[in-house]
Amino acid sequence: xxxxxxxxxxxxxLMSGCLVSLMLVCGCGTGNQAxxxxxxxxxxxxxxxxxxxxxxxxxxxxxxxxxxxTAVEKSSPSVxxxxxxxxxxxxxxxxxxxxxxxxxxxxxxxxxxxxxEIARTGLRNFFNNVSTPVRLANCVLQGKGEKAxxxxxxxxxxxxxxxxxxxxxxxxxxxxxxxDEDLGQTLAVYGxxxxxxxxxxxxxxxxxxxxxxxxxxxxxxxxxxxxxxxEIMYGCTALEKMNSLSxxxxxxxxxxxxxxxxxxxxxxxxxxxxxxxxxx
Amino acid sequence: MxxxxxxxLMVFCVNLAFAEDKNPMDSLKEPIDRVIDILKDPKFEDxxxxxxxxxxIWEIIEDVFDFKKIGELTLGNFRKDFxxxxxxxxxxxxxxxxxxxxxxKIQGEYENEKVDYLSQKIGxxxxxxxxxxxxxxxxxxxxxxxxxxxxxxxxxxxxxxVKVEGVSLVRNYRNQFQKILIDKKPDDLIEKIRRxxxxxxxxxxxxxxx
Numbered sequence: 001x002x003x004x005x006x007x008x009x010x011x012x013x014l015m016s017g018c019l020v021s022l023m024l025v026c027g028c029g030t031g032n033q034a035x036x037x038x039x040x041x042x043x044x045x046x047x048x049x050x051x052x053x054x055x056x057x058x059x060x061x062x063x064x065x066x067x068x069x070t071a072v073e074k075s076s077p078s079v080x081x082x083x084x085x086x087x088x089x090x091x092x093x094x095x096x097x098x099x100x101x102x103x104x105x106x107x108x109x110x111x112x113x114x115x116x117e118i119a120r121t122g123l124r125n126f127f128n129n130v131s132t133p134v135r136l137a138n139c140v141l142q143g144k145g146e147k148a149x150x151x152x153x154x155x156x157x158x159x160x161x162x163x164x165x166x167x168x169x170x171x172x173x174x175x176x177x178x179x180d181e182d183l184g185q186t187l188a189v190y191g192x193x194x195x196x197x198x199x200x201x202x203x204x205x206x207x208x209x210x211x212x213x214x215x216x217x218x219x220x221x222x223x224x225x226x227x228x229x230x231e232i233m234y235g236c237t238a239l240e241k242m243n244s245l246s247x248x249x250x251x252x253x254x255x256x257x258x259x260x261x262x263x264x265x266x267x268x269x270x271x272x273x274x275x276x277x278x279x280x
Numbered sequence: 281m282x283x284x285x286x287x288x289l290m291v292f293c294v295n296l297a298f299a300e301d302k303n304p305m306d307s308l309k310e311p312i313d314r315v316i317d318i319l320k321d322p323k324f325e326d327x328x329x330x331x332x333x334x335x336x337i338w339e340i341i342e343d344v345f346d347f348k349k350i351g352e353l354t355l356g357n358f359r360k361d362f363x364x365x366x367x368x369x370x371x372x373x374x375x376x377x378x379x380x381x382x383x384x385k386i387q388g389e390y391e392n393e394k395v396d397y398l399s400q401k402i403g404x405x406x407x408x409x410x411x412x413x414x415x416x417x418x419x420x421x422x423x424x425x426x427x428x429x430x431x432x433x434x435x436x437x438x439x440x441x442v443k444v445e446g447v448s449l450v451r452n453y454r455n456q457f458q459k460i461l462i463d464k465k466p467d468d469l470i471e472k473i474r475r476x477x478x479x480x481x482x483x484x485x486x487x488x489x490x
Contacts, residue, residue: 080455121421247420250389257480258381260456260472268455269447276446 081197081207081271092199093263099202100252104245112246120246122166127240128178129158129165134220138181142189147179154178180277183220184213188278197267205270304411304430305400307437311344312395319390334383341383346438347375349431353440354453358461366466373473374453380480394418411437 083089112120132155139148154170162169170176187209195208206214218224223233259265315337318324324333351371352359362370398414409432416423427443441450460469 117420247422250385254381254385258377260453260476261459264456264459265452268452272447272451273445279446 081194081267083197083267085196085198089197089199089267090263092201093266095201096199096204097256097262104242105249108242108245108249111242112249115246120243123239123243124247125158125162125168126165127243128168129155129162130223131221133222134183134217135179135181137220138183138186139179141186142181144179144181147181150176150179179280182213182277183217184210184274185278187213188274194271194274197271205266207271207274210274302437303400304402304432304437305397305413308344308413308415308428308430308439309395309397311340314340315386316395319386320392330387334387337383337387338379341379342375344439345375346431346433346440347371347378349438349440350450351375353450354457355461356454356458358458358466361461362466366470370466370470370473373470373477376477377473380477391420396423409433 132151136148136151136155139145139151153174153176157170157174157176158165158168161167171178184207192209194210197205197207198211199205200211203214255265255269256262318333318336318340321333324330348367348371351374352367354374355362355370359367394417396416396418398416400411400413402408402411411430411432413428413430415426415428417426418424425443425445428439429441429443430437430439432438441448443449457469460472
């Protein structure tokens with residue numbers, strides 16, 4: 001069980017790093033202001049007959065000025081995250097590309113053929129239910145009371161009526177939707193920026209902030225503290241990843257085929273996707 | 281005869297009035313429904329008919345997606361460097377790129393996905409010609425949020441950006457194109473897209489990363 005201990009130590013290290021950066025951020029006095037998101041640009045004369053704009057949605061279609069595009073400076077490309085590890089990241093992107101095409105894709109394709117959709121959906125629900133504590137903790141940390149209540153409600157309903165979480169009656173019958181909150185987003189809510197972009201082998205695109213988040217989440221997940229042999233834990237993680245991939249087969253290829261520079265495209269996908277998650 | 285003319289006129293007028301009154305959501309839903317009908321149609325199941333099916337779908341898509349606008353927006357300020365001919369050429373290649381990849385995808389992978397239309401918002405004042413329609417594609421029980429931004433040109437609502445899971449198509453391509461146009465000419469970008477289109481014969485996603 002030596003590796004077990006080393007693993008925990010490493011994660012503890014990650015977590016402390018995470019806490020330090022959190023304190024740094026809060027200590028700068030930006031913590032509170034950062035909680036308030038930038039106000040959207042409302043239209044001066046919002047006519048009636050429309051629901052008042054919620055959140056930032058109204059600004060969304062004003063994003064692109066039609067007549068003159070002042071938002072874009074010619075001299076600087078609109079790269080929205082710093083990428084000092086560019087060469088390493090590009091290499092890892094290539095490694096992950098081959099890993100996906102040669103290993104993960106064939107395995108998940110076979111899995112999808114053998115395992116019927118109903119079983120895959122059940123498994124997906126099950127894993128989602130097991131990871132409730134992580135989402136719940138992050139809802140609470142972000143001060144999202146309603147979402148937190150939904151997570152608790154979902155867990156209770158799905159673990160019982162939903163037959164150990166295999167079903168999802170909470171969303172179909174009680175309209176309690178799962179909220180995809182994680183520690184990376186919590187850090188963002190407390191004012192932490194992306195940091196830099198990093199592509200991890202196997203794991204894929206991330207940022208400094210989201211990496212800290214993923215590492216720190218280990219401590220939110222009670223499963224990690226149960227006395228489960230590591231072989232089983234890894235097996236479960238692999239199953240979860242393969243199962244979730246079986247729902248997304250083909251997406252990666254299309255996105256890659258449609259891109260002129262796939263590396264740049266995927267970096268932007270990741271940043272935009274995370275931006276939206278943080279906003280929600 | 282007179283009666284006929286009157287009838288035709290009437291139908292014509294009704295059609296016109298109808299076109300005027302269409303709201304953004306209807307302008308979106310109607311073509312998407314038609315595309316789904318074609319995808320479901322068993323007469324295209326035969327692989328020899330796939331080309332015909334793609335053609336039919338593409339016609340509908342070209343109607344509702346304003347590729348000229350999308351292309352211009354992805355160029356941003358660099359649009360000024362493009363002559364009219366270059367802009368046309370660029371638009372054509374860019375539309376081809378999007379069409380080839382995503383059309384193949386929906387053709388190859390359609391598995392009874394459903395589209396839920398959640399809401400529409402139309403801008404006010406100077407932006408009353410812009411709208412946002414929120415939809416969700418339900419695929420194997422998972423909802424994928426898709427937001428269309430549309431604008432009204434000559435009385436017709438057409439799409440000028442799509443956001444899938446929060447990722448804007450225009451923003452993503454703008455990022456890629458700008459990096460190229462910083463130190464290359466418009467023709468180089470057009471050439472790059474054309475090369476990509478010509479190479480698409482290779483297997484799905486097998487292409488090399490530069």
